[in-house]
Amino acid sequence: MSTASDKNLQALKALFGDEALASRLATTRLAVVTPGQNLPVSGKHLGEVLVDLLARLWPNIDLHGDAAQELHAVAVTAAASGGGSGAAIKVQWAPPYDIVVAVGCEPPVGAATTIRLGADDWVAELGPEAQCGESSNPVGPAMAAAMGGAQVFHRVFERDLDGMGAVPIDSWHADVRDLFDAVHLRVTDIDLGETHFFGVGAVTHGLMSLLVRWPAQVRGIAHLVDQDRYGSSNGQRYLAMRLQDVGLAKVAIVAERLRLAHGPALTVHEHPTDLNAYCAARGWHQPLHRVVTGLDSAEARRHVAYKMPERTVNMWTAGERTGAGRYLPRHGSACLACEYLEKTSVLLDEVGELHQQTGLRPDIIRVLLDSGRGMTQDEAAQLACKWGVSPADFVGQPLRSAMPALCATGKLQLPNNPEAVDVPFAFASLFAGIAGFMMLLKDLAAEEAPSEAWTQHNFKSPTPLLLRQRPSSPQCVCCSALRTLEEAPS
Secondary structure (H helix, E strand, O other): OOOHHHHHHHHHHHHHOOHHHHHHHHHOOEEEEOOOOOOOHHHHHHHHHHHHHHOOOOOOEEEEOOOHHHHHHHHHHHHHHOOOOOOOEEEOOOOOOOEEEEEOOOOOOOOOOEEEEEEEOOEEEEOOOOOEOOOOOOHHHHHHHHHHHHHHHHHHOOOOOOOOOOOOOOOEEEEHHHHOOOOOOOOOOEEEEEEEEEOOOHHHHHHHHHHHHOOOOEEEEEEEEOOOEOOHHHHHOOOOOOHHHOOOEHHHHHHHHHHHHHHHHEEEEEEOOOHHHHHHHHOOOOOOOEEEEOOOOHHHHHHHHOOOOOEEEEEEEEOOEEEEEEEOOOOOEOOHHHHOOOOOOOOOOHHHHHHHHHOOOHHHHHHHHHHOOEEOHHHHHHHHHHHOOOHHHOEOOEHHHHHHHHHHOOOOOOOOOHHHHOOOOHHHHHHHHHHHHHHHHHHHHOOOOOOEEEEEEOOOOOOHHHEEEOEOOOOOHHHHHHHHHHHOOO
16 A cells, blocks of 8 residues: 555656655755744634645654644644654754745744745735734635645755746735635635535545635535545645544545534535446436536546536646636536547547556456446456556555556556646645635525636746636537537427
C-alpha cells in the first residue's frame, strides 16, 4: 500500500518529470507563526487549514505563537494520516528557517523569507499588511491557506517551475466572491434541496471542509456516492483526513462530519458504490436535479453527463491548473459532456491503451474503470507479473490509482494519457474545492443562468478574468439530444 510520501513523489514527477526533487521536501525547514495572543476567529481557521495542508507535504515544521499547541495537534494528525510520524513537527522557534509563514502578524525579528497571510469573511490576502478578522465565514481563510501553501511550494521550487508560468506573489488581496462574479452572496442558511455528490475524493474534501465549517444552517438531502475507502496515500492531499480513517469508506466519514456539523436539518445518505450502479439502483427514470462531481477522469465525468442531470457543479485539477464550473444544459449552454468530448481521432481509446499497458482483458478493464472497484488478487498479480513489481502494492487499488503508482516506479510511461498520472498537491485540491463551493452557492442562489467555468494557475494570482461562459458544443451528443427536444413542437 502506497503512502502519502509515495504520492508526493508521483506528484513531483508528474509536475517536473523528476522525483529526485523530493529531497527538498525532507530538508526544507518551515515555521508557522501566529500572534502572541488573541488570534482572531478567521486567523484560527486560516492557521488550522494552513498547517493541515503543509503537514501533508513538508515534514519539518515549527509552530510558534499563542495558537502553536492547537496547530501542532492539527499538523501531527495530518502528517499521520499519510503514514508520517510527525516527529519533526514541533512547538518551538529555532531558526534558521527556509520560509516563515505568518498568520495575520509580524514574524519574529530576523526571520527568513516570510509569507504573511490574512483573511476575514470572504476576503483573503497575502502581503506585509495582511490581517485577520473575527468572521466565522470559512471561505476567505481557506483561500488564504491555499494561497499560502502554493506560495511555500513556489518559493522552494521556483527555479524548477520556470517555464510553467509561475509568478511569485508578494502582495495580493481579493474578495473571493469577486473571482466568481458572486458579490451578492451572503453568509445565510444553505438549502441543498436534493444534491448528489459523485466522487468523494480530494477536491470534494476541499468543498466539504467549507460546508462543514459553514456558520449558518445547512439543510436538505445530500447523497454521497463513492465506493472507495481511504488508503494511507490519500493523506497526501485529503484535507481533514485522519489516520483512523484509513480502511473506512470515504462516504461514511464525510457523512459523519456533515451530520455532526449540521444535525438533523441535513439528511445525509451514504452510497458506497459507483455512480452507474447507484443510478441503476435508483432507477434511470428518476431525474437528477443537482449533481456535484469530484471525479478522477474525463470518462467518469462523461458518465455523469450521460445521466442528463438538470444542473451540475464540476471540480477538477490538471497539472499546475485547477478549476470548477457549473453547467445548466439548455438554450445553448454547455453541459458537462461539452467539456469532456471523446477524442475520436486517437487510434486507441482508454481501454485499448490500458489493455496494452496492463495485459488485463478489455472487458475487465471496462468493469474496473466504470465501477472504480479495487483490483482482485488475480488482477493485481497479472499486472505485477507484466511489470515485475509486487502484486501486494495493487490488490484493492482502483486501476486509475494503480497506474500512476506504476508510472512512479519508472517502469511505465503514459505520454498519451497525462490525466492518469496527474496527482495534485493538497493546496491544488483545496483551490478546486473552494471554486466548487462557490459555484454551488451560486447555483443555489439562482435558478437560471448560463453555464460557466473558472480556472486558475496555482502559482499565479487568482483573477475573475478567468471566469467564462461556456456555450454548448455542436459535437456533444447530450446537447444534440436536448436541442432536438427543445425544437420539437409542443
